[in-house]
Amino acid sequence: MSKKLRIAVLAGDGIGKEVMPEGIRVLEAAAKRFDLPLEMQHFDWAHCDYFAAHGQMMPDDWKAQLQGFDAILFGAVGWPATVPDHVSLWGSLLKFRREFDQYINLRPVRLFDGVPCPLAGRKPGDIDYYVVRENTEGEYTALGGIMFEGTDREMVLQEAVFTRKGADRLLKFAFDLAQSRSKKHVTLATKSNGIAISMPWWDKCAEAMAQNYPDVVLDKQHIDILTARFVLQPGRFDVVAATNLFGDILSDLGPATTGTIGLAPSANLNPERNFPSLFEPVHGSAPDIYGQNIANPIAMIWSVALMLDFLGNGQGAWRSAHDAIVDAISQTILSGPRTPDLGGQAKTPDVGKAIAQVLA
Numbered sequence: 001m002s003k004k005l006r007i008a009v010l011a012g013d014g015i016g017k018e019v020m021p022e023g024i025r026v027l028e029a030a031a032k033r034f035d036l037p038l039e040m041q042h043f044d045w046a047h048c049d050y051f052a053a054h055g056q057m058m059p060d061d062w063k064a065q066l067q068g069f070d071a072i073l074f075g076a077v078g079w080p081a082t083v084p085d086h087v088s089l090w091g092s093l094l095k096f097r098r099e100f101d102q103y104i105n106l107r108p109v110r111l112f113d114g115v116p117c118p119l120a121g122r123k124p125g126d127i128d129y130y131v132v133r134e135n136t137e138g139e140y141t142a143l144g145g146i147m148f149e150g151t152d153r154e155m156v157l158q159e160a161v162f163t164r165k166g167a168d169r170l171l172k173f174a175f176d177l178a179q180s181r182s183k184k185h186v187t188l189a190t191k192s193n194g195i196a197i198s199m200p201w202w203d204k205c206a207e208a209m210a211q212n213y214p215d216v217v218l219d220k221q222h223i224d225i226l227t228a229r230f231v232l233q234p235g236r237f238d239v240v241a242a243t244n245l246f247g248d249i250l251s252d253l254g255p256a257t258t259g260t261i262g263l264a265p266s267a268n269l270n271p272e273r274n275f276p277s278l279f280e281p282v283h284g285s286a287p288d289i290y291g292q293n294i295a296n297p298i299a300m301i302w303s304v305a306l307m308l309d310f311l312g313n314g315q316g317a318w319r320s321a322h323d324a325i326v327d328a329i330s331q332t333i334l335s336g337p338r339t340p341d342l343g344g345q346a347k348t349p350d351v352g353k354a355i356a357q358v359l360a
């Protein structure tokens with residue numbers, strides 16, 4: 001009997017509480033069918049009701065409580081009516097990303113059959129790539145300052161910090177992923193014609209990494225034309241590696257070209273498994289639709305599939321479970337039931353049940 005992998009479940013706020021049960025439903029169906037040794041534990045914190053009662057988003061010993069888990073399933077956090085978004089976000093999700101060194105933010109971008117595409121004339125298969133975003137360093141720092149404030153010499157300086165270790169581990173992940181796919185193609189998001197120090201350095205790091213992967217093509221593209229091509233020529237992309245800021249922008253643009261935010265999943269990975277990795281939908285807590293049970297649970301369910309693939313190193317029954325969930329999603333999008341964001345009238349659990357049934 002193999003050791004059970006442990007999953008911590010934190011549903012969060014708003015529609016996080018509506019989509020999480022559907023993620024669990026599908027997870028249980030997949031675990032049963034593929035005989036995956038898993039156990040789950042639910043935690044009732046990292047949400048804004050907890051903040052209202054305790055003045056913080058999480059208990060002081062949150063890290064010790066989660067440290068031994070293999071993965072964290074997260075719904076969505078944020079309830080701006082009671083807690084400002086920066087407080088809820090910095091008090092939970094961003095702590096996980098940083099303290100658990102989840103340096104890869106992975107977002108698959110794929111157009112499913114049956115989803116209206118905002119790009120004219122695109123068919124399923126035309127959009128199928130991954131954005132691999134650096135999640136812990138880069139442009140997002142608090143280094144810098146404002147000088148001569150209020151005078152006519154007022155100036156501001158904001159630093160970006162990249163480390164060789166940080167660049168190499170991001171690039172290695174991107175090249176490994178590309179090598180496992182049929183196109184075997186990495187696009188580096190760069191701007192070495194304008195940002196004169198850090199971006200030429202990134203180009204060099206990527207060229208050096210490419211030497212280790214003779215079967216993978218490296219294509220360096222400036223971020224301006226790259227964003228245009230996400231819209232005009234999405235078929236050019238396979239794996240897109242990007243710094244924190246560029247990746248942030250690309251990983252919203254990419255999913256936006258494939259229909260609804262209700263489908264887009266993400267993984268925050270610590271590939272070495274020194275810490276648990278975290279899997280969550282791209283969307284937020286959506287206070288505007290919370291309480292009606294009309295949130296699309298597919299982003300959550302697809303995040304569950306990403307988690308299983310990661311837990312099994314992309315192999316064996318775990319990979320089969322991932323593929324089966326994505327197939328069941330694809331089939332359900334086409335045949336229904338569909339939530340209102342996909343033009344249907346179904347409720348959140350209808351979609352979760354349908355996907356679980358395809359899997360059973």
Ligand code: ATP
Pocket residue numbers: 015077078085261262263282283284285286287288289294295296297299341
């Ligand atoms: P965040 O601040 O967490 O990045 P946000 O608050 O800006 O996100 P969301 O909560 O993702 O934004 O909501 C953006 C819009 O998308 C809202 O109109 C919301 O109703 C809609 N939406 C988000 N998730 C879903 C979903 N799963 N199904 C249907 N509609 C959704």
Ligand code: MG
Pocket residue numbers: 078085284285286
């Ligand atoms: Mg929000």
